[in-house]
Amino acid sequence: MEFSVTENHLESYPSSCVVSGIFEETRLFPSTKKIDDISKGYISALLNHNVLNGKVAQTLLLYDIPYLPNKHIILIGCGKKSDFNENCYKKLIRKMILFCKEISILRILCCLSEFNIKGYNNYWKIRQTIEIINEELYVFNKFKKNKTKLNTTLHEIILHIPHKNELPSCKQSIKDGLSIAQGIKIAKDLGNMPPNFCTPDYLVNKVHELSNHTNVTINIIDALKMKKLGMYAYLAVGQGSSYSPTMPIIKYNGHPEGPNVAPIVFIGKGLTFDSGGISIKPSNKMDEMKYDMCGAAVVYAVMCIAIELHLPLNIIGILAISENMINHASFRPGDILTTLSGQTVEVLNTDAEGRLVLCDALTYAARYKPDVVIDIATLTGACVVALGHHFSGLMSNNEDLSNDLIIAAEQSKDYVWKLPLDDVFQKQLKSNYADMTNVGGKSGGAITAGCFLQKFTDKYNWAHLDIAGTAWISNHCDKSATGRPVALLSQYLLNRSSHNI
Ligand code: BES
Numbered sequence: 001m002e003f004s005v006t007e008n009h010l011e012s013y014p015s016s017c018v019v020s021g022i023f024e025e026t027r028l029f030p031s032t033k034k035i036d037d038i039s040k041g042y043i044s045a046l047l048n049h050n051v052l053n054g055k056v057a058q059t060l061l062l063y064d065i066p067y068l069p070n071k072h073i074i075l076i077g078c079g080k081k082s083d084f085n086e087n088c089y090k091k092l093i094r095k096m097i098l099f100c101k102e103i104s105i106l107r108i109l110c111c112l113s114e115f116n117i118k119g120y121n122n123y124w125k126i127r128q129t130i131e132i133i134n135e136e137l138y139v140f141n142k143f144k145k146n147k148t149k150l151n152t153t154l155h156e157i158i159l160h161i162p163h164k165n166e167l168p169s170c171k172q173s174i175k176d177g178l179s180i181a182q183g184i185k186i187a188k189d190l191g192n193m194p195p196n197f198c199t200p201d202y203l204v205n206k207v208h209e210l211s212n213h214t215n216v217t218i219n220i221i222d223a224l225k226m227k228k229l230g231m232y233a234y235l236a237v238g239q240g241s242s243y244s245p246t247m248p249i250i251k252y253n254g255h256p257e258g259p260n261v262a263p264i265v266f267i268g269k270g271l272t273f274d275s276g277g278i279s280i281k282p283s284n285k286m287d288e289m290k291y292d293m294c295g296a297a298v299v300y301a302v303m304c305i306a307i308e309l310h311l312p313l314n315i316i317g318i319l320a321i322s323e324n325m326i327n328h329a330s331f332r333p334g335d336i337l338t339t340l341s342g343q344t345v346e347v348l349n350t351d352a353e354g355r356l357v358l359c360d361a362l363t364y365a366a367r368y369k370p371d372v373v374i375d376i377a378t379l380t381g382a383c384v385v386a387l388g389h390h391f392s393g394l395m396s397n398n399e400d401l402s403n404d405l406i407i408a409a410e411q412s413k414d415y416v417w418k419l420p421l422d423d424v425f426q427k428q429l430k431s432n433y434a435d436m437t438n439v440g441g442k443s444g445g446a447i448t449a450g451c452f453l454q455k456f457t458d459k460y461n462w463a464h465l466d467i468a469g470t471a472w473i474s475n476h477c478d479k480s481a482t483g484r485p486v487a488l489l490s491q492y493l494l495n496r497s498s499h500n501i
Pocket residue numbers: 274276292349351352353354378379380381382384439440445468469
């Protein structure tokens with residue numbers, strides 16, 4: 001899909017279908033008013049006959065309107081003018097693309113950004129438009145013999161903005177939006193891949209694909225190196241798998257002041273399959289545990305975006321990859337593991353494996369003297385119970401960092417909710433035999449997992465995103481990775497970038 005932005009009016013685009021809005025009080029968007037004027041009151045006449053009442057997302061296709069050069073017009077109801085807000089805008093864009101998917105048009109001139117929304121500029125609207133359209137056009141059919149093809153003829157979307165002075169920022173918005181949308185697709189595709197294809201080796205190959213970019217270096221910490229380093233918690237998780245655990249590191253240096261500026265480090269949980277290990281999971285929905293690498297997929301995607309947009313930052317992406325399987329060599333409940341930090345962990349449940357790979361990755365990250373470290377993980381079912389599927393769980397040892405993430409979440413509409421990491425939870429991780437256990441009991445499971453990770457993060461500012469509820473949606477036959485929180489983290493990086501240019 002091609003996107004462009006223009007301040008020219010609809011007469012300049014006679015071969016485009018115009019999409020414009022109408023409010024419930026029958027107030028017209030500027031372009032709708034223009035169509036009404038050119039057609040000598042055609043729209044007003046429709047309204048007088050109550051053909052359209054402007055309720056949110058009501059849609060009407062009109063064609064061959066008198067005196068109008070544009071053959072097709074789509075009018076979309078925008079609800080009450082006083083209620084019109086950013087969420088309403090998103091709804092309209094979604095409705096527009098769903099409607100246009102079904103009809104045979106080549107090009108649209110979208111005028112839905114014309115109306116001002118307090119607190120949201122046209123840069124934001126265009127970015128959202130691109131992300132929503134790409135989301136609605138997404139298909140994953142790599143494994144179907146008969147590929148379901150989109151039957152849409154639409155291939156170009158021209159976005160109309162009212163003022164010329166916003167053209168440069170809106171052009172930038174298209175660039176940013178396309179790159180973020182592409183990143184979301186990369187994360188979704190990886191998440192949707194089955195675990196017999198998306199193996200640890202497969203992910204490492206994906207990482208190698210990035211090595212030909214300037215400013216990018218790849219470093220693979222394989223099992224042998226892990227042993228030498230003493231990453232025994234990380235290694236234990238992969239013991240029962242026929243794939244070796246591996247920790248690829250993608251280093252991107254884009255900061256104008258050079259490679260010595262403290263980096264932003266992302267760490268993604270990358271369990272290509274989580275059977276639970278000897279503490280095996282119930283078989284119902286176990287297929288969904290292929291998504292247990294979504295944290296790593298998101299980190300990979302965000303690195304792709306940073307590279308593509310040449311962000312003026314130093315960023316390191318660490319993919320904590322392993323597979324939690326069962327055989328004679330699997331780690332067991334009762335095992336005591338020595339982590340890279342030197343602290344020991346008594347394993348009480350082999351299904352709490354994410355924190356075991358992450359704790360060693362977090363310790364490893366300290367060597368970069370990072371500005372901040374953010375880990376992203378499908379870590380606990382408890383987080384899904386606590387927050388459902390709309391909010392990722394946020395935990396942090398630094399208020400500035402968590403506030404930055406909350407702001408970026410609000411901007412990108414990729415929401416997070418902060419959970420408390422209070423000392424009172426620490427006692428739930430007490431062990432008879434080791435420095436800690438790997439599970440904290442029934443209550444506050446998302447938080448005790450966060451507390452576990454916190455024990456490995458005292459050298460830097462750190463935030464943890466539990467994306468167990470947000471990384472995929474699952475209804476009976478309609479399952480998919482969502483690509484979340486790529487949008488949030490890209491927004492965080494863009495916000496950080498704006499201070500450096
Ligand atoms: N990958 C799971 C968490 C998960 C569960 C993600 C459901 C998405 C949906 C994680 O490795 C896990 O199994 N966690 C356990 C922890 C428990 C044993 C303390 C859980 O949540 O049940």
